[in-house]
Amino acid sequence: MSELDELDDYLFGTMPDEQAAPFEEALFDQAALGEHALLDFVAEVGVLGRVVLQRAGSVPPTAASIEALRQRGFRVEVADATPGTPYQARWSAEAELVVTHFVLDMRGHTGRFDVDIETPDGEVLKTLPEVTCDPDDGSFYAICEASLARLTQGAHVFWRLYETENGQRRLVDSLEQVPATDA
């Protein structure tokens, strides 16, 4: 069991009291020495996670949830991206949250969807697992912090939507993101 597992067990009370007593003594001794990386990590997940949640929401984004963010006063920008047409990720300096809207219709598909973001030479930068489409129009929305999105403006990548069903993974559609001309 890792130290992080132990800390989690301590925090959630799954560590018995007789084990927790010496554990927390060590925890406070380490804190006195300035050694509190694990505690800082879990605290950071809580504090920053709250910010992420307040801004981007906790449910898969839909047109309605994005409109709700606008109503709450967030400056949200949406860019429509259509497979087959290269797409430039370009966001204004004022944007707080940005949304890439994949204009396709996934209604009727019953598999599990994952999106791989790949470089042109095939390196997978990240995978967005188990993405969910908007049930109203079947399209797919990806929302993120504008500060994170701005990192993507100079990128040339492919967003590849895969469907996994009955153990078979197949490419459903692909979107090419090219560097924004003013990035």
Added chain:
Amino acid sequence: MDPTSGVAPPVPVRTLVLRAHEGDREAEALLCARFQAAVRGFARRREPTQDAVNEFTQEVLLRLIEALRTGAVREPEALGGYVLGICRTLTASAARQRQRRQELWALYGADLEPLELPAEGPSLYPVAKLEDCMSQLSPRARHVVVLGYVHMKSHAEIAAELDLTLPSARVLRHRTLAVLRECLAGSISWESA
């Protein structure tokens, strides 16, 4: 790159305690910052809500400031045990001695306030980094982190909400935390694009 990633070696606790006793507010703040997460962890194990954790943490740090200023910390090297003692004493008392807390707040609250995370505007780089990492988790793994570490649900509540057995909820939380920690130790995925 994260502009805040530089880490200075920790100042010995004895030095900080002595400086704090001599009126060095920066040393006092550093000591409070060192213990803040541990005290929150102690409270997290015992208190049911975010507000209760915040209140408990605040009270312990106020008592720590008082102890530092009045010279009550006689063995600086044992400060960890001293602060843990404050935590245990507070927990043991049936009522939280609200009156005492108000008195402490009137005396030291202004010095504790700068330690609080600003309500708005933490640096957006770490927020973006966490968002980048969380976006790579399955919805269920994301949910376990949100329930446990953001909404501060109990172990049993998490299991119930995710329709998992208690052992499975625990394993999912452990796995997810490990993945998140590894992800957060690296750079934002897009930085290598």
